[in-house]
Each structure stands twice: as structure tokens, then as C-alpha cells.
Amino acid sequence: MGAENLHVIVIGAGITGLVTCQALKKAGIRYSLFERDVAMNYRSNEWTMAIHWALPLLKEIMPQEVYAKVPEIACNPTVGIHSGLYPIINAETGELITGVPYNDGLRVSRSRMRALCAEGIDVQYGKSLTDIAFCESGKGVVVTFSDGTLVSGTMIIGADGPRSRVRETAMGSADKAATVKFPIFHTNMTVCYRDADKSLYVRQKYPTSYLALSQRSFHAFQSISSMPDGPDHPESWIFHMAMAWFGEADHSMSYPERLGLIKARAEGMGEPARSAFMWLPDDTEVHKADISYWVTEPWNNRQGRLTLVGDAAHPMPPYRGQGLNHCICDVSHLVNGLRSISDADGSLAEVVDSYEKEMIPRGKEEVTCSVENGMLLHDWDKIRESPVFNRGFKPMDGHSNVEEATAS
Numbered sequence: 198m199g200a201e202n203l204h205v206i207v208i209g210a211g212i213t214g215l216v217t218c219q220a221l222k223k224a225g226i227r228y229s230l231f232e233r234d235v236a237m238n239y240r241s242n243e244w245t246m247a248i249h250w251a252l253p254l255l256k257e258i259m260p261q262e263v264y265a266k267v268p269e270i271a272c273n274p275t276v277g278i279h280s281g282l283y284p285i286i287n288a289e290t291g292e293l294i295t296g297v298p299y300n301d302g303l304r305v306s307r308s309r310m311r312a313l314c315a316e317g318i319d320v321q322y323g324k325s326l327t328d329i330a331f332c333e334s335g336k337g338v339v340v341t342f343s344d345g346t347l348v349s350g351t352m353i354i355g356a357d358g359p360r361s362r363v364r365e366t367a368m369g370s371a372d373k374a375a376t377v378k379f380p381i382f383h384t385n386m387t388v389c390y391r392d393a394d395k396s397l398y399v400r401q402k403y404p405t406s407y408l409a410l411s412q413r414s415f416h417a418f419q420s421i422s423s424m425p426d427g428p429d430h431p432e433s434w435i436f437h438m439a440m441a442w443f444g445e446a447d448h449s450m451s452y453p454e455r456l457g458l459i460k461a462r463a464e465g466m467g468e469p470a471r472s473a474f475m476w477l478p479d480d481t482e483v484h485k486a487d488i489s490y491w492v493t494e495p496w497n498n499r500q501g502r503l504t505l506v507g508d509a510a511h512p513m514p515p516y517r518g519q520g521l522n523h524c525i526c527d528v529s530h531l532v533n534g535l536r537s538i539s540d541a542d543g544s545l546a547e548v549v550d551s552y553e554k555e556m557i558p559r560g561k562e563e564v565t566c567s568v569e570n571g572m573l574l575h576d577w578d579k580i581r582e583s584p585v586f587n588r589g590f591k592p593m594d595g596h597s598n599v600e601e602a603t604a605s
């Protein structure tokens with residue numbers, strides 16, 4: 198069975214599932230993509246993400262005409278793909294603590310990146326995976342959806358995010374696949390100040406984005422998210438803001454109550470970050486992000502008929518900006534392997550084994566590192582020991598384990 202005879206079932210139309218299908222499409226491999234939500238960006242939670250070391254891989258796997266539009270979706274279209282120093286600032290004084298170097302980086306909003314990655318991809322919405330069966334012949338899978346429909350294919354790729362249903366089958370139980378909560382109250386919101394002067398003021402020092410670290414053990418983040426009417430219309434600009442501190446997320450809190458917690462912390466911040474948060478309108482929808490992780494470990498891939506990519510394989514705290522970069526890296530390795538599949542028996546198993554041999558240690562290392570980094574960045578006395586200070590945005594190679602990191 199060569200690549201032309203494969204039928205790949207992809208579960209989840211987040212960015213990873215969509216990029217997987219773009220890469221499969223480019224490789225001439227048949228796919229079917231299923232998404233449990235009824236439409237794209239059905240849930241309103243929005244954030245921005247930096248793509249850095251994986252950008253060359255994205256270029257390789259995306260069809261040329263789709264990749265050509267990537268600079269157009271930059272949060273800050275005036276800089277597009279660019280190199281520089283990412284500002285980490287002192288939340289109380291507003292002064293720069295360090296600039297983290299990056300080459301050819303791009304910051305995108307989740308919704309616009311998702312929309313671009315969906316171009317030309319057939320997504321079957323309203324399809325929630327409930328079960329996976331493996332044919333006794335040793336070839337093929339049959340997947341079941343909550344509406345009772347069945348679909349068969351050569352293999353299934355789980356791109357179904359942090360709480361992956363596919364991972365439960367891979368690991369043999371929901372317990373073994375369960376995520377661990379990262380102990381943080383993380384809020385995300387978008388704001389349009391509808392006032393040109395305010396928009397210009399909050400971007401005066403850091404035009405794309407910054408991370409502010411507080412001596413009071415919280416972080417604040419601001420990024421331009423989009424410029425709907427262009428760079429010359431600051432009154433239309435939309436910003437992504439985030440603030441997070443250690444503690445249990447209280448699910449019962451209303452948006453105004455969460456906003457109250459944010460403004461109480463923002464009071465003591467330096468300018469312009471202080472105003473950026475204090476000017477948040479009273480009706481701001483303050484979303485709570487559920488930050489959790491699962492340390493990647495091997496699973497039974499059933500002769501190459503099941504594997505995982507993206508957050509399904511390595512959900513991690515986002516404070517070193519690595520998640521999406523690893524998603525892209527996974528897709529690049531896996532689809533390059535699938536492209537080379539031959540008629541020989543066992544070829545699919547070899548390709549998937551080889552993909553997992555590279556990805557599982559990489560995922561495990563990065564999840565562990567991102568947990569450690571998340572702990573250290575919220576502890577003022579230790580921020581300089583954090584991986585983002587020491588290694589920047591480069592993928593890691595060696596650090597202490599999760600137990601040590603979370604115990605400190």
C-alpha cells in the first residue's frame with residue numbers, strides 16, 4: 198500500500214488538525230477531518246501565539262499558495278515575519294528586564310491562523326469522536342461519532358487537543374491519559390479601546406507584545422491582536438491581554454468579578470501596562486484558560502494505525518511559547534514519513550514508530566520544561582533561573598523533571 202492508497206482520519210480541526218490536512222493534501226494523501234464543534238471558532242476564547250523556530254517547517258508542509266498568505270495574518274502587519282528581541286519587563290516599574298532573541302518570528306491570533314489553515318480544507322463539523330475500533334486483520338480502523346455514524350480508514354491521527362479522546366484509546370484508559378492541572382488562575386481577554394490615543398499610548402514602548410513579570414507573583418501580557426481597519430486606524434485595533442497568578446481557577450466567578458481581580462493587580466503596575474489594564478471596559482469578557490499538562494509517554498500505536506499530534510500529544514503551559522511550534526514540528530515529521538510509505542507489509546508501522554521515536558522524547562522534554570518555566574516565571578526570586586531566560590525560545594535538551602519543578 199503506497200501513500201496514494203492511504204485514507205487518514207484526522208480528529209480535531211484546531212490549528213494542528215488543519216495543518217495536518219494541509220500537509221496531507223500537499224503530499225497527495227487522502228484525508229477526512231472531523232471536528233466536534235458545529236463551526237469554526239465556535240467558542241469565543243481567543244489568544245495570540247508566536248511561531249518562531251517552527252516557521253521554516255510550516256513553509257515546507259503548507260501548500261505554497263496558503264503559506265504565501267501567512268505574513269498577511271500577522272498581528273502586527275507592519276512588521277510581519279521579523280527578527281528581534283522579545284521584551285520581558287518589570288511589571289511594577291515598566292522597565293525592561295531582558296530581551297529574548299528570536300529569528301524570523303511571527304505572532305498570529307488563533308482565530309486568523311485557524312481560518313487561514315482551513316483554506317481549501319474540507320472540515321466535517323458536529324462530529325464528536327466517541328470510539329475507535331481496530332480491524333482484526335491488522336489493517337484499518339473504524340471510528341464512531343456521537344451521532345452514531347461510523348467511518349473507516351487506514352489510520353487515525355488524534356489532533357483533538359489537551360483532553361484528547363484519541364489519547365485515551367492510545368493509553369488504554371482515561372486515567373493514564375488524564376491531564377494534570379497547572380496551579381494557575383489564567384485569564385485571557387481581547388479589547389478594543391475605540392480610542393486612537395489610548396491604542397497608541399499602550400503600544401508606545403512595545404509595538405507588538407510584551408510579558409510583564411511582577412514582584413507580586415503574577416504575569417501580565419499584552420499583544421496587538423489585529424488591526425481591522427489597518428495601521429492608520431488605531432481606534433479599531435484589537436489587543437489580546439492576559440494576566441495569571443498562582444491559585445485555583447474559580448469557575449463560578451462572573452466576568453466583572455474576574456476583571457476586579459485583574460484591576461486590583463494592575464493598580465500597582467508601571468505605565469503603559471497599568472493603563473492598558475485599567476482601561477479595560479467594565480463589560481470585558483474575561484475568559485479563564487484551563488492550563489493543564491500531560492507528560493508525553495509511549496502508547497500502543499496498533500501497528501501504526503493510531504498516533505497523536507499537537508496538544509493531544511503534549512499539552513503544556515504556554516509561558517515559553519512552544520506548544521504550536523511543536524504541533525507544526527509533529528506534522529512535518531509525521532507527514533514526511535507517510536509520504537514515503539511503500540507497498541511492503543509493516544511500512545505504516547515503521548513510519549509511525551519512527552515518528553514517535555523522535556516526537557515522544559521531544560514532547561516529554563518540552564512539557565517538563567514548560568511546567569518548570571511556568572513555575573519559575575511566577576516566583577520573582579527565581580525568574581532568571583527559568584528556561585525562557587536561559588534558553589530563550591529554542592527547543593530544550595535536558596532539564597529537571599516535573600516533580601522537582603512543581604515541588605519548589
Ligand SMILES: Cc1cc2nc3c(=O)[nH]c(=O)nc-3n(C[C@H](O)[C@H](O)[C@H](O)COP(=O)(O)OP(=O)(O)OC[C@H]3O[C@@H](n4cnc5c(N)ncnc54)[C@H](O)[C@@H]3O)c2cc1C
Binds near residue numbers: 519
Ligand atoms: C494563552 C495561550 C498562549 C499561547 N501562546 C503560544 C505561543 O506563543 N507559541 C506557541 O507555539 N504556542 C502557544 N500556545 C499553545 C497553542 O495555542 C497550542 O499548542 C495550539 O493551539 C494547539 O492546537 P491543537 O490544534 O493541537 O489543539 P486545539 O486548539 O485544542 O484543537 C483541538 C480540536 O479538537 C477538537 N476536538 C476535541 N475533542 C474532539 C472529539 N472527541 N471529536 C472531534 N473533535 C474534537 C476541539 O473542538 C478542537 O477544535 C498558547 C496557548 C495558550 C492557551
